[in-house]
Amino acid sequence: MSNIREVPETLIIRPPSEYRSLLVRLTRGCKWNRCRFCGLYPHLGQATFSTRTVPEVKHDIDLLKERHPRAENVFFGDADPLQIGLEAFMEIAQYLRQVLPVKRLTAYARTSTLWKLKKHGILHLAQAGLNRVHIGLESGDAQTLNFHRKGQSPRMVKEATSWLREAGIEVSFYVLLGLGGRDHWQRHILETASLINETEPDFLRLRRLWLYKGDTVFGGPESPLFQEIRAGTFIPQTPEGTVLELRLLLEKLDSKLATFVACDHQNNYVNVSGRVKDDKEEMLAAIDEFLALPEKDRAAHYEAVGSRI
Template identity: 60%
Template sequence: MKDQPESLIIRPPSEWRSLLVRITRGCNWNRCRFCGIYPSMGEPEFSTRSLSDIITDINLLLSRHPCPETAFFGDADPLAAGMDVFTGAARYLRSHCETIQRLTSYARVSTLSKLGPENIGLLKESGLDRVHLGLESGDEEILRFQRKGQSAKMVISVAGWLKDAGIEVSYYVLLGLGGQDRSEQHVKATAEIINETAPEFVRLRRLWLYGEGTEKECPLMA
């Protein structure tokens, strides 16, 4: 009989006290030029988990941490598991843990865009309160070059749907992503999206360059 819940690869810093529930494994995109964290941390392939397995983990987690105030769903894009799995896990957690005050999840903008506003409303109804989105940049050329798989227009639409549903938005912005050639465009376009969509949180991350020509070794590969 299973006695250990699966562990997430990474989580947002703000979720350090949260109940960490793994819905999917790895990243279903894995194409961004600036990121190789999941393969580097031992999850080269993406896979989903069944609702029954997730519920088993929730029960194990609650037996060890019976009164959590916050919970977080991972890995990179838990909604890729499908609406039934995600909302089923959210509803089960909410119904079996009355102390939960906030449920948060990572999400890809492209996945939310495919779901549309009606399904996003259902996410709120199931208990989702906040999503962490990798905005990275608001500049279209940078997003294309970095193979992010989303557009500025897509971000604006999705952020509006989330706001309408009552779900908080937390952006990640990657400093330095435009390099020397597009640093000004990176700053301006990113600021425009932030001002237009008014997220509840904006978190800044630094771009670190490793490999040939940098005289640095990526710590993820060490």
């Protein structure tokens, strides 16, 4: 019996903005898997990490090509597909562009992996046709990053981002509202705004910290952060606190930034979007309008949005 797959492997998670992209799996799960606020891959059933072989991935691309011969946008996953190795990544990206009319190739990437590639490695990624990376910045605050075991520092983010920009690869940052908890939210937000002002990413995508228990439909373990919450070392932010975080972040962003802001996740309490240099005041006004609602209406809204992946 043949071992050759007749359907391509699917990804566990993809960015919402890649909903129309072909999804190609280079790695399974997250090799790092230590961030306290995350634990998502184990929770969603992918507790271990592995890399796929180049022939396996090329075979998936052939299968995808049969179904979507005119695909122009492609996304590589899972959490850090560069773990497959630079040469393998390049071979796959080049093959993809040979067989499909790809205009945009994007991937998740951990800052530390990009940072280890250094400037010349990132240049190779651009030459292989990578157009954009989705990076979990989470916070620009060194203490918050350390507490959550993110495995990256603001300095690494700044260096990796500058190499990406020089190589012409777009940068999409994800920031987690609530990550500083109730005690450190201002530091988390102020340092994050400062790092964004310095690095000028192409996109800033906002999320709210999701604290999931072990009883969701996915059946995996609870969020690792619950250990800290029970120990009293992390006090979760209030719903309204995350809205105030969003407001402070936007307020502190440099009004000349060309960065596009998107609250493109359904767990955000207030959804604003726009380019900072053009739409900052409008976005702040929308948040203020929400905050001016009667308290019972705001509470009902927080309840209705709830928490979701």
